[in-house]
Amino acid sequence: MSDKTCAPDVALIADIGGTNARFALTDLDAPSPTLREPLALPASEYASLQHAAEHYLEQVGVLPKRGAFAVASPADRDEIRLTNRAWSFSRSELQRVLGFDELRVINDFGAVGWAVPGLTAADRTVLHGPTSGPLKGPVTIIGPGTGLGVALLVGSEDTGWQVVETEGGHVSFAPLGDEEQAIARWLTAQFGRTSNERVLCGAGLAHIDAVLRGATHDVATKVTLREPADIVASALEGHDVAARRSLARFCAVLGSVAGDAALIHGARTVVIAGGMVPRFVPFLRSSAFRERFLAKGRFAAWLESVAIHVITHPRPGLLGAAMALRNARRTP
Numbered sequence: 001m002s003d004k005t006c007a008p009d010v011a012l013i014a015d016i017g018g019t020n021a022r023f024a025l026t027d028l029d030a031p032s033p034t035l036r037e038p039l040a041l042p043a044s045e046y047a048s049l050q051h052a053a054e055h056y057l058e059q060v061g062v063l064p065k066r067g068a069f070a071v072a073s074p075a076d077r078d079e080i081r082l083t084n085r086a087w088s089f090s091r092s093e094l095q096r097v098l099g100f101d102e103l104r105v106i107n108d109f110g111a112v113g114w115a116v117p118g119l120t121a122a123d124r125t126v127l128h129g130p131t132s133g134p135l136k137g138p139v140t141i142i143g144p145g146t147g148l149g150v151a152l153l154v155g156s157e158d159t160g161w162q163v164v165e166t167e168g169g170h171v172s173f174a175p176l177g178d179e180e181q182a183i184a185r186w187l188t189a190q191f192g193r194t195s196n197e198r199v200l201c202g203a204g205l206a207h208i209d210a211v212l213r214g215a216t217h218d219v220a221t222k223v224t225l226r227e228p229a230d231i232v233a234s235a236l237e238g239h240d241v242a243a244r245r246s247l248a249r250f251c252a253v254l255g256s257v258a259g260d261a262a263l264i265h266g267a268r269t270v271v272i273a274g275g276m277v278p279r280f281v282p283f284l285r286s287s288a289f290r291e292r293f294l295a296k297g298r299f300a301a302w303l304e305s306v307a308i309h310v311i312t313h314p315r316p317g318l319l320g321a322a323m324a325l326r327n328a329r330r331t332p
Contacts, residue, residue: 005062010036011325012057012067012098015108015317016049018084018146019202019275022315023056025064026322033118033322038315049087050097057098067095068104068325070111070317072147074167080105084146106165106324108317109149112273113141113163114327115320116153119313125281128290129269129307136268136307137161140261142168143274143311144204144254148197152265163324168261169197176256176292179212179249186211196257200250202228202276209246232279251284255292262306263299273311281310 009029015022024038037060046052049069057063073083081088095103106114117135139153150168155161173194175184187194187207198204206225215223226243234240235247254277262270277284293308294300313319 010062010064011322012053012064012100013318013321013325014049014053014067014069015111015315015321016052016069016071016082016085016087017043017108017275017317018072018082019043021046021049021052022318023053024315024318024322025060025062026325028066028326033319033326035315035318035322038318043085043087049089050094053094053098063099065100066102066325067098067100068106068321070106070108070321070324072108072149075105075107075110075165104321104325104328106321107149107151109141109143109151109273110163110165111317111320111324112143112149112271112311113139113151113153113165113320114161114323115313115316116141116271116311117157117161118319118323119311119316123311123313123316124271125278125310125312127272127281127285127308127310129305129309138265138267139269139271140258140265140267141271141273142258142261143272144200144202144250144277145275146202148200148257149274150261152267168264169200170195171260172196173199173253174256174260180253183208183211183249186215199253200257205231205246205250205276208249209242212246212249213242228276232276236280236283247280247283248287251287251289252292254284255287255289256295258289258308259293259296259303262293262303263296267306269307269309271309271311273316277310278312281312284310 011026020040021043022040025036027034078091091105141151143149148169150166152164175181184194187198205228210223231243234243
């Protein structure tokens with residue numbers, strides 16, 4: 001790595017999920033966060049996060065001295081183990097190997113939380129509520145992708161924002177109706193427990209589709225799962241009734257879980273992130289999502305006033321990691 005350019009005012013930022021390892025550079029002295037040389041690497045092609053990061057740095061030919069990595073796992077200790085990828089690392093050892101003076105590691109949805117106040121109108125779609133005006137907190141951030149991320153953003157534009165990292169995606173699933181009961185039985189038979197993440201993620205959509213196409217919860221029975229991207233594409237094309245039914249159920253469950261999270265957080269805004277929902281926003285809008293979001297008995301009227309946004313920015317995790325690093329540098 002000796003042929004690279006040392007860049008003390010540039011940081012390496014990363015958003016590490018179960019499927020992709022996304023990297024970029026950011027200029028720490030720029031007036032606002034920038035994303036330079038963004039690149040997504042398939043996580044399955046690398047033995048570790050270290051190897052993926054070193055590959056990226058070889059590509060860009062830069063030796064930064066600082067970094068901020070957003071990871072899909074708890075990030076409150078030195079030893080980090082990703083929830084949906086067989087990668088683990090020591091924060092201090094990775095910092096040493098990469099030659100950084102500073103390495104911050106944060107939860108991936110914590111990173112999305114840091115990004116939310118900096119998003120413009122072009123970076124989001126409003127499902128409900130005003131399309132302009134200041135962001136109202138508390139803000140629930142929730143999003144299905146390889147897993148289900150949940151975070152909380154508290155504060156205001158006047159007082160400043162703070163992110164509370166959570167593992168809310170692992171709360172127990174509360175099925176409603178016969179179809180969801182069948183889905184819960186299937187997932188519990190497969191995994192021993194059904195969390196919200198088991199339903200609201202790419203693999204979850206594939207399992208929903210299998211159950212609604214007639215699979216039973218007998219673990220000895222071989223079932224072919226369809227790829228989540230194929231289910232979404234078929235549902236949007238409109239000819240595959242089973243795919244539309246599966247995606248509709250997914251959206252309904254997302255509405256229930258998002259409404260629960262809003263009540264738990266006392267949220268005035270709910271922001272949906274993750275790699276899945278931006279692909280089918282019109283379908284989500286026409287689904288039972290909002291009906292289920294509001295179906296909270298005596299608090300339906302309270303939830304009526306909660307704004308709901310979908311992030312359409314292509315790299316909110318990277319943007320948030322950059323913002324978290326800049327915020328840490330300003331904090332005494």
